[in-house]
Amino acid sequence: MKVLIVGCGAMGRNHVRVYSENHRVKQVLAVDAFQESLNALKDLKNTTTFTKLEDALKEKPDCAIVAVPTALHFEIADKLLDENIPLLVEKPITETLEQGKKLVAKAEKQKTVLLTGHVERFNPAVQALKKNMHLIGKPIYASAHRFGVPTQRDVGSPFIDQAVHDIDVISFLYGQTPKEVSAIERRISDEKSSDLCSAIFEFGEFTATVEANRVTPIKSRELTILGTKGAAKLNYITQELAIFISEHGDYKFNTFDEVFQRIGHGTEIKPYFVKEEPLKVEANHFLDCVEGKAVPMISGRDALYAVAAVQAGQQSAKSGKKEKISI
Structure with a gap:
């Protein structure tokens, strides 16, 4: 399975580490606009880095994690939903309730997996x-x-x-x-x-x-x-x-x-x-959802109420x- 991770700051790096170590993941596609953030991933196995999301999408990822700053959650998640890619969006799902409603409605209409990373x-x-x-x-x-x-x-x-x-x-x-x-x-x-x-x-x-x-x-x-x-x-x-x-x-x-x-x-x-x-448990649950073996533990309604x-x-x-x- 190919896993796309957008945003490689503090939380994003943890996602890259966890998914690169998961035996179910063949390749991690790590994206960040700053090369300095990507340089910190150089020693992780099965990881390919990109500075542009469009280049990473050419690798046809099976699912994606959105770990960019909260203000960018909606923009990136919406773009990935356009590609019908199963998503895990870091908490909170979006910066505003209205943005969250749009994402949840879109995912439900497309029947695309959408999980929010309430890791606790x-x-x-x-x-x-x-x-x-x-x-x-x-x-x-x-x-x-x-x-x-x-x-x-x-x-x-x-x-x-x-x-x-x-x-x-x-x-x-x-x-x-x-x-x-x-x-x-x-x-x-x-x-x-x-x-x-x-x-x-x-x-x-x-x-x-x-x-x-x-x-x-x-x-x-x-x-x-x-x-x-x-x-x-x-x-x-x-x-x-x-x-x-x-x-x-x-x-x-x-x-x-x-x-x-x-x-x-x-x-x-x-x-x-x-x-x-907990992040490793969350990762396995997300992969189960992507493979159709489980339904998201955190529903769209749960994510919206948190916001x-x-x-x-x-x-x-x-x-x-x-x-x-x-x-």
């Missing part, structure tokens, strides 16, 4: 939690923290670059999309855009807070979900997952000492799963008001 869905710990959500009962509240160090790269709003991961994961785990959001966004050290955001997403009877920034001296990506029967704690980076089941339920305490002794008491469960790089949630969060930060989320 493919994190084995997230998949394990999805399978065991019933253990914590009815979800009540979630809290996500995605903290990173400052970067010199122009990656835009932390809503688009970081928080979108957790918005998608929480929606995936809960099984519904958020309806409203209240948010703030700040610029702390980034010269070009905001680099800190905090949002409260309301799903009806379920609420989730999402915090993301690029100003901390540490890298941290964690998610906690509270349910009526317990709680789950997940570390995206280490792929550690712990589920805590409440042992007392309707237990009535007789004395203060008994209350104190039982605080935090519960059964800890650590589901078994094999740790693996809508991001836009509503940014709008709330500007207006100072609660904003509705819809597509």
Whole structure:
């Protein structure tokens, strides 16, 4: 199989690495307008580089990954859909909701595979939690923290670059999309855009807070979900997952000492799963979709709601008001 990868910046290089190592891929066609970016790929096997997309298309790729800056997602993806090439577009699917709607509608009309790269869905710990959500009962509240160090790269709003991961994961785990959001966004050290955001997403009877920034001296990506029967704690980076089941339920305490002794008491469960790089899991899923062996785990509707949630969060930060989320 020939895989075309358009955009070989930080994320694009990871895609090239992963697909060049995949035994199902015969050749990787890497495209970037900057030769310097392509030079970084010289040691990767089965990889041919191009500075022009048109030249790479002459090689007749079987599928493509769009990893250019978000502002260019629509332009490149639309051009590749014109060629009826199965696509994986990095998250978020497009810069605006309207652009996303056009891409999804076009892919559906053509019956062309279109997957969005919400890579954290493919994190084995997230998949394990999805399978065991019933253990914590009815979800009540979630809290996500995605903290990173400052970067010199122009990656835009932390809503688009970081928080979108957790918005998608929480929606995936809960099984519904958020309806409203209240948010703030700040610029702390980034010269070009905001680099800190905090949002409260309301799903009806379920609420989730999402915090993301690029100003901390540490890298941290964690998610906690509270349910009526317990709680789950997940570390995206280490792929550690712990589920805590409440042992007392309707237990009535007789004395203060008994209350104190039982605080935090519960059964800890650590589901078994094999740790693996999420991008490699995503790549195999995409190739399965291209070969007709699977349907995209992330639907067009899922991708559009992620964009809508991001836009509503940014709008709330500007207006100072609660904003509705819809597509």
